[in-house]
Amino acid sequence: MKPAPFQYLCPRSVDEAVDQLARHGDDAKVLAGGQSLVPLMNMRLARPRVIIDINRIDALGYLHDDHGVLHVGALTRQRAAERSPLVAARCPLLRDALRLVGHVQIRTRGTIGGSLAHADPAAELTAIFAALDGEITARSARGTRVIAAPDLFVSYLTTSLDPRELLVEVRIPALPPDAGWSWMEIARRHGDFALAGVGVVLAGRRGVIAEARIGLVGVGPTPVRAARAERMLNGQAPSEALWAEAADAVRAAVTPDGDIHASAEYRKHVSGVLAQRALREAYSRARMAA
Amino acid sequence: MRVDGKNTFAAPVETVWKQLIDPAVLRRCTPGLKELKETGPDTYQATLVIGIAAVKGTYAGTLAITEKRAPTHCKITLDGTGGAGFMKGEGTIDLEPQGGGTLLTWAGDLQVGGLIAGVGQRMLGGIGKMLIGQFFKCLEENLGGGA
Amino acid sequence: MAVHPITLRVNGREYSGQAEARKTLADFIREDCGLTGTHLGCEHGVCGACTILMDGEAVRSCLLFAVQAEGADLKTVEGLADGDRLHPIQQAYWDHHALQCGFCTPGFLMTTVAFLRDNPRPTEREIREGLAGNLCRCTGYQNIVEAVAAAAEALASGAIAQAAAPHGVVPRAAVPAPLPPARAAAAVDGIVRRARRRRKAVAVKKTSKRQRKRSR
Numbered sequence: 001m002k003p004a005p006f007q008y009l010c011p012r013s014v015d016e017a018v019d020q021l022a023r024h025g026d027d028a029k030v031l032a033g034g035q036s037l038v039p040l041m042n043m044r045l046a047r048p049r050v051i052i053d054i055n056r057i058d059a060l061g062y063l064h065d066d067h068g069v070l071h072v073g074a075l076t077r078q079r080a081a082e083r084s085p086l087v088a089a090r091c092p093l094l095r096d097a098l099r100l101v102g103h104v105q106i107r108t109r110g111t112i113g114g115s116l117a118h119a120d121p122a123a124e125l126t127a128i129f130a131a132l133d134g135e136i137t138a139r140s141a142r143g144t145r146v147i148a149a150p151d152l153f154v155s156y157l158t159t160s161l162d163p164r165e166l167l168v169e170v171r172i173p174a175l176p177p178d179a180g181w182s183w184m185e186i187a188r189r190h191g192d193f194a195l196a197g198v199g200v201v202l203a204g205r206r207g208v209i210a211e212a213r214i215g216l217v218g219v220g221p222t223p224v225r226a227a228r229a230e231r232m233l234n235g236q237a238p239s240e241a242l243w244a245e246a247a248d249a250v251r252a253a254v255t256p257d258g259d260i261h262a263s264a265e266y267r268k269h270v271s272g273v274l275a276q277r278a279l280r281e282a283y284s285r286a287r288m289a290a
Numbered sequence: 291m292r293v294d295g296k297n298t299f300a301a302p303v304e305t306v307w308k309q310l311i312d313p314a315v316l317r318r319c320t321p322g323l324k325e326l327k328e329t330g331p332d333t334y335q336a337t338l339v340i341g342i343a344a345v346k347g348t349y350a351g352t353l354a355i356t357e358k359r360a361p362t363h364c365k366i367t368l369d370g371t372g373g374a375g376f377m378k379g380e381g382t383i384d385l386e387p388q389g390g391g392t393l394l395t396w397a398g399d400l401q402v403g404g405l406i407a408g409v410g411q412r413m414l415g416g417i418g419k420m421l422i423g424q425f426f427k428c429l430e431e432n433l434g435g436g437a
Numbered sequence: 438m439a440v441h442p443i444t445l446r447v448n449g450r451e452y453s454g455q456a457e458a459r460k461t462l463a464d465f466i467r468e469d470c471g472l473t474g475t476h477l478g479c480e481h482g483v484c485g486a487c488t489i490l491m492d493g494e495a496v497r498s499c500l501l502f503a504v505q506a507e508g509a510d511l512k513t514v515e516g517l518a519d520g521d522r523l524h525p526i527q528q529a530y531w532d533h534h535a536l537q538c539g540f541c542t543p544g545f546l547m548t549t550v551a552f553l554r555d556n557p558r559p560t561e562r563e564i565r566e567g568l569a570g571n572l573c574r575c576t577g578y579q580n581i582v583e584a585v586a587a588a589a590e591a592l593a594s595g596a597i598a599q600a601a602a603p604h605g606v607v608p609r610a611a612v613p614a615p616l617p618p619a620r621a622a623a624a625v626d627g628i629v630r631r632a633r634r635r636r637k638a639v640a641v642k643k644t645s646k647r648q649r650k651r652s653r
Binding site: 040119155158193261 | 342343344345346347373374405406409410411412413414415416417419420
């Protein structure tokens with residue numbers, strides 16, 4: 001249970017990190033929070049020859065609001081974002097989902113950027129990112145590029161990031177004013193990987209839904225946007241019947257795999273149940289009268 | 291776990307069959323295949339480096355093509371062991387003409403054990419299907435498929 | 438593999454050594470600092486036996502490399518007691534029989550220190566959630582939950598101003614004389630009372646079952 005030997009590099013700036021990535025590329029892995037990478041290394045399932053520890057790049061740890069978009073430095077700790085008054089005010093959906101990421105000790109070190117770059121199929125942050133149409137900025141020796149949510153996640157543990165690229169910033173739009181939100185997930189024990197998780201945002205005017213966002217995780221290799229369910233909700237007056245209809249649309253949008261933790265049928269069914277509950281809760285938090 | 295699927299190719303059955311049992315195509319299309327050495331008729335010694343993202347393992351084992359009923363049916367068995375675990379798979383492939391091309395139906399059983407299976411249980415099924423899918427996609431590209 | 442000189446500050450003291458970059462912080466603390474109170478349970482971030490405080494926050498030391506901890510203020514279980522005087526949290530664990538084999542206990546204690554600093558008046562549910570990252574195979578957790586509740590009470594009414602201390606580090610000078618058993622404290626949370634009633638009910642059931650068996 002000890003990791004294989006590796007060369008340890010500890011850049012102090014993004015430029016330095018990017019330069020090291022350019023040189024070591026395929027042989028290197030970026031070490032941020034380490035809560036996903038180090039277990040793999042300890043079990044020798046991953047044996048990167050070079051580790052680029054970015055934890056001392058202070059410039060990557062920030063969280064601020066700019067014109068309705070949260071700018072989150074890649075190294076921002078999940079626990080810091082969870083407890084941030086700015087996140088609570090501008091994007092409580094993110095806070096609610098973060099509370100269920102692993103355990104406190106994991107969130108103390110785990111980072112926002114790391115979670116997205118690692119792209120675990122059960123990672124809450126990926127669903128939030130997809131649901132809210134977030135963006136990331138990646139830096140490499142070749143320059144800077146922006147990757148939008150629909151283009152980031154490719155498959156299990158795989159993003160469209162090149163091994164020589166460093167994710168430096170995550171941008172998440174704030175929730176619309178008066179919007180309701182809800183994060184619901186189901187896991188066998190607190191802190192376990194979610195068997196299915198749903199994030200919902202509802203906003204409306206004069207008692208009619210004007211914006212609906214539904215993002216799911218744990219139901220496939222990448223997070224899923226239930227686009228058809230969202231379109232179905234738009235322009236409708238909220239009701240229990242509507243939530244049930246949306247739940248069916250959500251079920252139709254997912255084709256999960258089964259495993260020893262839960263069967264495919266269960267995950268599909270529970271996606272709908274969670275979506276229904278989340279829509280109900282999001283509506284209860286929304287202000288749609290005016 | 292059971293895995294199965296269907297693929298279509300623009301080429302006729304005989305052409306697809308020839309590609310399927312050609313070791314050169316196997317070398318090119320099998321994901322992670324690093325070495326393929328023929329040790330007997332339709333039997334090969336294989337070394338695979340398979341994984342997802344940072345998690346990669348080297349597996350050494352054998353690949354065999356049996357039950358050959360040219361050009362419509364065969365069975366492929368693959369087994370390998372490595373530091374991270376072992377894998378054992380066997381699958382049948384059936385070809386039949388469809389339109390001007392070929393419909394390939396495959397079905398198999400894939401077992402993965404050891405550390406990688408214990409830790410990666412929740413992703414193994416999906417990843418297994420994905421890797422098999424990659425094989426057939428490569429075959430498709432070789433033959434100009436997707437009719 | 439290259440060897441790095443490493444100096445760590447643990448429990449207010451400096452420890453220097455040499456280690457490969459791949460040596461985990463847990464291993465360095467145990468082997469190079471000689472502080473074996475921090476335990477290795479799973480070494481992949483699940484069990485929490487390796488939990489220590491790094492700059493006041495609970496972290497899994499098996500998922501950190503020793504080189505990463507240079508410059509940080511580390512606290513392990515050895516830094517809790519003041520000589521023979523147990524830290525109030527340790528005292529509460531002791532009083533409430535919250536340990537049996539003791540293997541998970543250092544991890545639980547360090548998690549509790551950070552938890553109660555951040556949430557000084559937790560509900561039972563919050564305690565269970567706060568401790569969810571630590572596994573125990575012996576106790577069934579009930580006594581641990583009671584101990585944390587009692588510790589919260591003791592800290593709140595005790596002389597320690599944990600919140601005032603930097604990085605959650607308990608200043609040694611502020612540790613008071615041993616506290617009376619928390620059970621005696623009138624203000625103890627309903628958790629302990631309820632648990633006692635539950636245990637009593639079970640005992641009564643067992644006794645009457647035994648009596649019924651004997652009378653046959």
